[in-house]
Amino acid sequence: MILVLRKFIILLFLTLPLAITFSEPLKFISARTHPKELTQKLYTSLLSYLSQNIGKKIELVLPRGYLDYINKMRKGNYDITFDGPHFSS
Numbered sequence: 001m002i003l004v005l006r007k008f009i010i011l012l013f014l015t016l017p018l019a020i021t022f023s024e025p026l027k028f029i030s031a032r033t034h035p036k037e038l039t040q041k042l043y044t045s046l047l048s049y050l051s052q053n054i055g056k057k058i059e060l061v062l063p064r065g066y067l068d069y070i071n072k073m074r075k076g077n078y079d080i081t082f083d084g085p086h087f088s089s
Helices: 002-015 036-054 066-074
Strands: 026-030 058-061 080-082
Touching (some): 026 066, 036 058
Parallel strands (some): 026 058
16 A cells, blocks of 8 residues: 555656646545545545645545546546546556
């Protein structure tokens, strides 16, 4: 788990240099696999850590459901997507 998180953070820092220049908060999305409250609890510390290290506010976006998540992710509506490797190409 720690190795996966380290790889995610490294990948994040390699792909965000241009997004940091914008004034709006970065949008972070993950598949809706838990209730809203649990999802917020799971990602709050990660988003705080990333925000402090890149100096940019990161906003957690909760999709209505899986179909909403997939459609918006494919359209590029989010800056950071936390998902499996099959969507990262």
